[in-house]
Amino acid sequence: MGKKIRLTTAQALVKFLNQQYIHVDGEEFPFVEGVFNIFGHGNVLGIGQALEQEAGHLKVIQGKNEQGMALAAVAYSKQMLRRKIYAVTTSVGPGSANLVTAAGTALANNIPVLFLPGDTFATRQPDPVLQQVEQEYSAAITTNDALKPVSRYWDRVTRPEQLMSSLIRAFEVMTNSATAGPVTVAISQDVEGEAYDYDEAFFKKRVHYLDRKAPVEREIQGAVELIKASKKPLILVGGGAKYSGAREILMELSKKHHIPLVETQAGKSTVEATFKNNLGGMGVTGTLSANKAAKQADLIIGIGTRYTDFATSSKTAFDFDQAKFLNINVSRMQSYKLDAFQVVADAKTTLEQLAPLLEGYVSEFGDIISELKAEWLNERSRLANVEFKRESFDPEIKGHFSQEVLNEYADALGTELAQTTALLAVNEAVDPDSNVITSAGSLPGDMQRIWNPAVPNTYSVEYGYSCMGYEISGALGIKLAEPEKEVYSFVGDGSFLMLHSELVTSIQYNQKINVVLFDNSGFGCINNLQMGNGMGTYFTEFRTHDNQIMNIDYAKVAEGYGAKVYRVNTASELKAAIEDAKKQTVSTLIEIKVLPKTMTEGYENWWHVGNAEVSESPSIQKAYEENSKMLEKAKQY
Ligand SMILES: Cc1ncc(C[n+]2csc(CCOP(=O)(O)OP(=O)(O)O)c2C)c(N)n1
């Protein structure tokens, strides 16, 4: 037997984390960058003690809300293309419960993060301890069981020696591109501090290889046949294409064979918006150009995409009578979607192998790609120049609010600015290599349609879970990943109110983020959704008990934390604020008052939502009928 080293479980954990490396395309670097923490009695004397004693290369960062710091870890890993992670340690009970939303976000987006919540006593001697839920039907259930449905691997460590097999499994899952996702290793509070004679070999440097899985001959031949037989193939660029680093080969294939590219939220900015064949986002929140191209396509080459209802317009985006599907995905489960021909392999490797076999092939899209792109760019210019009128304003979201109500908003918020105009003013004003992030509300739709990233991998919208609160938390993660660049967090007033605690952490650790807050005094997109489906405006505006529109001074909140703040309600004030914010070293917040109903609306798309089948309202009955008609046209599965 080899040499032994006596450590507590938590000390062994920290020592092990320091020794995990990843190897990608010939480069090797530590996989765990640091540890976010909020200490409580469930982890301070165990993991806290171990980190205090010897953190090694790990950066230790104090979070302000478990969900917030965990979302920062998700965004960090996403920006690092899943090649580096932060671990997240929490106390027991509410501390670990606060991780559930973040774990769901990581899972829906296939992002590796290591969650280390404390667990109840293994000995059960002091039970029930403070914050122990004490489930009556089973003593084995703890709050951490709530993390099982949102973890790709879950384990509870109740003896020090279990840590070894548990961690090896955890790192195998996180560093495998087909299974990458959140991992939970919950360690009993008493066991964190218990000592054990660990084999020294457990702590040797471990390299996890992120090898690129190559397609087999049958897969390549099948893919080539499908492409050569198609007249109008379309490439749907998903997150997997970005993580695989497929930009150059995508552009080469697209140019050579005249195949348009359209993007999912996760795939956007794999290839910059300025690329001539990039028609932008597709689906419910897609562009007119991408959605028109999708309807014409007879072969959809889905690369690293989950085909969510947003990307496929609830399975109405394509002409299913003629379109075939070719899916390239490291996940076999994902590759089966839409009855596709499956290539279960790395995106970049597969496309590189396809390239020489497609020589001479040209699609029949002809000038259609450039015409569609030009048409969309015109529409985008129109959206940049929307002007409010007090007598007859026709907003993007039509027929919901009367002129009187729109004027009431303009007066209450002191603004005449449209959201699309504001967003495009920001797009023009920021440095092109800046990173941008958002996740919930109306902003992700606007971003997917009209934000043009000029530099690859600068667009990080989380739309797998669309988690309110990710925006500001995630901006901190992106800053940690790419400290040399500015990061802009686009956040609605609703999301800001839900969670912005890590703005404080960004200031505390001198990690400058820029929060661009769009205040329309309400849950705007949900108001659109309900009114667009025949309901009235019901609990989605921020109105007081006596029906006054709330005008909240969010800038003052951020100022209280120490951020540099700006209050703007015209496009020129906004541009000036962006310029000044660039000069700051501290985090900034730009509060923009925008009019409701001025976000972008759908472009030849449909979203299957759960309308009421029976109701007393004729407008709801009508919405139900219209949706049922659309459903008849949709692919059933
Ligand atoms: C954690 C979470 N809770 C609820 C939702 C549902 N939801 C989606 S958008 C939204 C309102 C967003 O309001 P705001 O941030 O002001 O954005 P707006 O739509 O006004 O642009 C809600 C409640 C969600 N996505 N995430």
Ligand SMILES: O=C1C[C@@H](O)[C@H](O)[C@@H](O)C1=O
């Ligand atoms: O319910 C929702 C509707 C979407 O428009 C929005 O972007 C998303 O955040 C959401 O949760």
Ligand SMILES: [Mg+2]
């Ligand atoms: Mg809002």
